[in-house]
Amino acid sequence: MVLKAFFPTCCASVDSGLLVGRWVPEQSAAVVLAVVHFPFIPIQVKELLAQVQQASQLGMAVLGTWCHCQQELEESLGHFLEGLGTIFSHDPWLQLCREKGTRCWSCKAIYHQVSSSPDTPSEDQVMLIFYDQRKVLLSWLHPPMTVPNCQAGDVTASARGLAAIFDTVSRSKMLFHSDRFDESPVRLSHWQSEGVEASILVELAKWASGPVCLLVASMLSIISAAVSALCVLPRLWNLWPLSFIRSKLSACEQLRHRLEQLSLVFSTQKAQSPTQLMRKANMLVSVLVDVALGLLLLSWLYSNDRIGQLANALIPGADRVAEELQHLLQWLMGAPAGLKMNRALDQVLGRFFLYHIHLWISYIHLMSPFIEHILWHVGLSACLGLTIALSILSDIIALLTFHIYCFYVYGARLYCLKIYGLSSLWRLFRGKKWNVLRQRVDSCSYDLDQLFIGTLLFTILIFLLPTTALYYLVFTLLRLLVVTVQGLIHLLMDFINSLPLYSLGLRLCRPYRLAAGVKFRVLEQEAGRPLRLLMQINPLPYSLVLCTYRLPSYGCHPKHSWSSLCCKLFLGELIYPWRQRGDKQD
Structure with a gap:
């Protein structure tokens, strides 16, 4: 043996x-x-x-x-x-x-x-x-x-x-x-017989970590109590208007996410396993790196009067976007790409959207004297972290492109109404109808007057569909462009929030700390001599480090698959390709 x-x-x-x-x-x-x-x-x-x-x-x-x-x-x-x-x-x-x-x-x-x-x-x-x-x-x-x-x-x-x-x-x-x-x-x-391997700074940090965590936890509890005391009734935040606005603002969600991370990191409760300890370390390093990046952005914004430059470039940029939208609408009100449009409906839709652009530009010019002050105070939020600044940037983009969202909603609702009207009238020609109680298509017999009115409505809707579909297509593309920009910002925020920086640094500097297994190297194998092996630690691969220690994030991710997204686009249903992780599926 x-x-x-x-x-x-x-x-x-x-x-x-x-x-x-x-x-x-x-x-x-x-x-x-x-x-x-x-x-x-x-x-x-x-x-x-x-x-x-x-x-x-x-x-x-x-x-x-x-x-x-x-x-x-x-x-x-x-x-x-x-x-x-x-x-x-x-x-x-x-x-x-x-x-x-x-x-x-x-x-x-x-x-x-x-x-x-x-x-x-x-x-x-x-x-x-x-x-x-x-x-x-x-x-x-x-x-x-x-x-x-x-x-x-x-x-x-x-x-x-x-x-x-x-x-x-x-x-x-x-x-x-x-x-x-x-x-x-x-x-x-043994390995410490010649002296304990430690640093005086590390030992002092260990002794000071307990009081510091207790102090920070007390400060966080005071801040939470002060925020709750500012409201007359704490349950006001759960009411429909406030809860809806809070859920749609990325800055509120990011602040809540960071407060939860800080409360967990500076909790006085001892970690029960190495996984929890590593999670706390990753959260702490993530917050520190986020704040450091935010301070770098803050120093860049407030040097050489870049806030004033951004404020001065915002109004001309809004005017340029409005001008391009007006040219686009005028092109749609003519004969776009040589297509024959319904002139009456085309003029009504074009003038309706032009009036919205006029209202929006008037609102932007009304706010122009306060834009620099708003940007100056908003820029201070970068001291809380780069992700806070990115979330506020996403909210600003959503507010500045609110008219494009309105155009998309109007066009999608009108197009969806015509699509569902045409599908109902098409079932009428085939002797079918939609049973609302049983949620299925049943057979039905129609008289001559019903068939005549259905044929008349079907003809009107089919001839008005190209005009409506063209407006819907154009504004959907604009909406998807805005959503893509916001999605890239949210993906960057999710990357910063979930990246396990401490684990990656540990894997880079001390790979043996995260072991995936061992390997044995033969040192001596001779007849009559005992077999001598050297056990070496196999470090955990970087991909597994990311999968194992990836931090939870509130960030957004695609809600629909490509097939369901294309189906909703074809039917004219409103799409929200990015949703919060806590939201429920439709």
């Missing part, structure tokens, strides 16, 4: 002593965590292991002996090391030796309580696996991904074995900290 011994690379050059670790029987593996050096008293070693086991709830034991120089080993020391197996009595008892000045190792496992069966061997060979104790301790092993051409049971078994190894090292922090003070009676060698 071949046993697996996981040996830390930091202990490969230390002096002789005892191997302290944990035995994993289901994997037939021994995880060596530290080496106890001479001189020591066995009762003190047992007391230390009992204290560590009580603190970490991890079964610690002396697994065997470690000898660094076998050739110069004194006979008394050899007998002493062999006698330690009877004192600590662990089966199997490992004996690891390394010859001085060479790369040769001797590894074997001895059973003190030999079975009565003659076929049961009293000594087993050991496969030595080296591992970096620091990387294994700091890494987090993720669940295994589905691998093709591999049995599910094998993948589960290997994953459980790796999880047991990683869990053993991660829960043995008390053992690594036990000899930090000078009064410790037992001297150990």
